[in-house]
Amino acid sequence: MPYLKLEVGELQTNVYLFFSASSRKCFVIDPGAEAERIIAGIEKEKLLPQAVILTHGHADHVGAVAALLSHFHLPLWLHEADEKEMRSQVNREFAAMFGIELPPAASRLLAAGDILTLGDASLQVIHSPGHSPGSILLYGQGLLFTGDTLFKDDVGRTDLPGGDGLQLQDSLDKIKKYPAATVILPGHGAASILEQELKSNPYL
Numbered sequence: 001m002p003y004l005k006l007e008v009g010e011l012q013t014n015v016y017l018f019f020s021a022s023s024r025k026c027f028v029i030d031p032g033a034e035a036e037r038i039i040a041g042i043e044k045e046k047l048l049p050q051a052v053i054l055t056h057g058h059a060d061h062v063g064a065v066a067a068l069l070s071h072f073h074l075p076l077w078l079h080e081a082d083e084k085e086m087r088s089q090v091n092r093e094f095a096a097m098f099g100i101e102l103p104p105a106a107s108r109l110l111a112a113g114d115i116l117t118l119g120d121a122s123l124q125v126i127h128s129p130g131h132s133p134g135s136i137l138l139y140g141q142g143l144l145f146t147g148d149t150l151f152k153d154d155v156g157r158t159d160l161p162g163g164d165g166l167q168l169q170d171s172l173d174k175i176k177k178y179p180a181a182t183v184i185l186p187g188h189g190a191a192s193i194l195e196q197e198l199k200s201n202p203y204l
Contacts, residue, residue, distance in 0.1 A: 002121055002141055003185070006041055009033030010098060011060040013189055016145060018138075019047050023116035023119040028052045028068060029138065029145055030187055032060050033100070037068035042072075047160075049150075050118060052103075054078035055147025055187060056135040057086030058160075059095035075107040077116075079100025079127065083109060090161050110136060130168025131156035137171075139178065145185045149174055152184070152192040155203045170204060179196070 003015040013032030019025065023136035024165040026047040031038050040179060042049060044064070049072045052065055057078060068146045078086075083106050085091065095102050110116075116138070125139040135156075138145040148156035149171050158165045199203050 003143060004032075004041065004045065005185070005191075006038060006099050007038065009060060009063060012058050014187060014189075015064075015068050015184070017042060017045070018111045018118070018121070018123065018140075018143070018145070019045075019071050020081060020118040024048050025050050025118045027116065027118065027144040028074075029124070030055055030147065031064035031068055033063040035064035035071070035108075038064055038068065039071055048073055051108075052076050053116070053138065054082065055125075055138065055149075056132040057082035057091065057131060058148070059091055059098065059100045059102070061147070061187060062086065062103050063095075063098070063100040066101050069104065073094065076103055076105075078141060079111070079125075079134030079136050080109040081129070082132055085134055087130050088152040088161060091131060108176040109188075112136075126174060128171035130158055130164055130171045133164075135171070137175070139176070139182075142181065143177070143183050143185055144178060146175070146187070148187045150184060150197070150201075150203075151186040151188060152190045152197070153201050154189075156187075171204075176204060
């Protein structure tokens with residue numbers, strides 16, 4: 001599979017390095033903390049980062065962004081709605097509680113249907129509000145990066161500011177339409193397969 005995963009930070013956020021096997025170019029998805037460890041992983045695998053992508057802007061997913069942008073001279077991409085949400089008072093307080101530095105402004109605001117390309121590999125952006133207004137899914141190469149929209153046997157919470165249970169259900173309905181063999185790569189916890197989630201996840 002064209003990705004590597006690291007669990008980082010106190011909340012064990014999953015950081016993914018999605019890459020092209022031929023070019024070694026990669027996207028860094030949700031670097032929540034431990035920038036030095038992420039940088040070491042990138043350099044060990046001889047990957048060439050092209051951008052940092054956030055599935056949403058909550059503080060536990062962004063703690064290493066600023067350091068990665070500076071170290072590799074990268075752009076930051078996320079959905080417009082979560083560029084705003086990331087600056088909210090609640091998220092700033094959450095970040096301060098864990099000593100997290102919020103990222104600088106995004107250089108690209110993503111929208112549903114955008115195709116993010118790495119040579120022979122690509123990811124499609126799917127807007128998936130519910131956990132946060134600007135949550136997104138990233139789909140490509142048989143993989144679905146779900147952020148905090150969908151977990152193994154669970155879903156993201158909707159009781160935080162900007163959360164919406166009805167929107168989350170609509171987002172989950174989008175996920176149901178993908179091939180059964182799709183690999184589910186969530187923002188926290190273990191990976192799964194969509195076919196299994198359709199059987200065992202009570203929210204699907």
